[in-house]
Amino acid sequence: MSEVREAAYQLSSKNFKFICEYVYNAAGIVLGEAKREMVYRRLTRVIRERKLADFDAYCDLLRSQPEQEKTYFINAITTNLTSFYREQHHFDYLTEHEFPKLLDERRDTKRIRLWSSASSTGEEPYSLAITTHQSFSHVLNRWDVKILATDIDSNVLATADQGVYTTNRIEGLTQSIQQRYFKKGTGANASKVKVTDDIRSLVTFKQLNLLHEWPMSGPFDVIFCRNVIIYFDKATQQDLFARYYDMLAPGGLLMLGHSENLGEYQRYFENVGRTIFRKPV
Ligand SMILES: C[S@@+](CC[C@H](N)C(=O)[O-])C[C@H]1O[C@@H](n2cnc3c(N)ncnc32)[C@H](O)[C@@H]1O
Structure with missing residues (x-):
């Protein structure tokens, strides 16, 4: 049955080209021929939800109501794969090296700013918040510690802001982290956990397209830009690296x-660990 329905939608080269250009202009995401199947799957879902006849009708809708449709389209097209403590070595580096250093260096200003710049559904910034809490809990009531978490996709941000996850998402975490930083649901929510309020209060979620102007003033002590630049072309990546550089504190x-690297921009940073780069003082 579904095959028959699927076959009803044809994604012509002309429409695919239009969609590729649209997503590049809107989000900087480069969609090549290899992504055609993915685009087809994700957008046929939108076409059904919108009760449209075909890709022609959908592309016409994008042309005629670009702003209204843009959010919906971007949310459908972004890849939001993430997990708690993904690439654990980054969090270990913070615990073992960076946070002890910042506790010392920032004892006068008592100001710490961290940014998860493609936060998806929140697992990354909450892992960052838990790691921060573990190192800074004894000073948190006196220090000004904030984590900004941004993403282009309004759906994932809504999920992130709630801080509610199915239990299987935290299965790989240590028992002590599970017990200290997640509250078990009860009754109908027994298969869910919620990030504790002290952790949630450290994180502010905001919608931000990395290609647009960045309204925050910074500077940030640590910026996570993980698994997002792979979707951009070299020119966009280099432009972003220059902006991240400016946003970082010395x-x-x-x-x-x-799977990401700084390319040409590597020469402005010191490589201090696996995919960890320091702006010189
Ligand atoms: C694969 S997820 C990575 C999540 C997390 N950083 C991690 O490594 O687990 C990529 C995220 O980048 C976001 N994204 C894509 N293009 C973006 C843009 N132009 N501005 C901001 N976020 C963008 C997507 O919405 C998605 O949530």
Whole structure:
């Protein structure tokens, strides 16, 4: 049955080209031929939800109501894969090296700013908040410690802001982290956990397209830019690295995803660990 329905939608080269250009202009995401199947799957869902006849009708809708449709379209097209403590070595580096250093260096200003710049459904910034809490809990009531978490996708941000996850999402975490930082649901919510209020209060979620102007003033001590620049072309990546550099405090850290690198921009940073880069003081 579903095959028959699927076959009813044809994604022509002309429409695919239009969709690729649209998403590139809206979010900087480069969709090549290899992503055609993914685009087809995700957008046929939208076409059904919108009760449209076909891809022609959907592309016309994007053309005629670009602003209204843009959010919906972007939310459908982004890849939001993430998990708690993904790439654990970044969090270990913070605990073992960076946070003890910042506790010492920031004892006068008592100000710490961290940014998860493609936060998806919140697992990354909450892992960052738990790691921060573990190192700074004894000073938190006197220090000004904040974590900004941003993403282009309004759906994932809504999930992130709630801080509610199915239990299987935290299964890999230590018992002590599970017990200290997650509250078990009861009754109908027995299969869910909620991030504790003290952790949630450290994080502020905001919608931000990395390609647009960044309204915050910074500077940040640590920026996570993980598993997002892979979707961008080289020129966009280099432009973003320059902006991350400006947003970092001297000595601040930029964390990239496992398959990402700074390319030409590497020469402006010191490589201090696996995909961990320090802006010189
Ligand atoms: C694969 S997830 C990575 C999540 C997390 N950083 C991690 O490593 O687990 C990529 C995220 O980048 C976001 N994204 C894509 N293009 C973006 C843009 N132009 N501005 C901001 N966020 C964007 C997507 O919405 C998605 O949530």
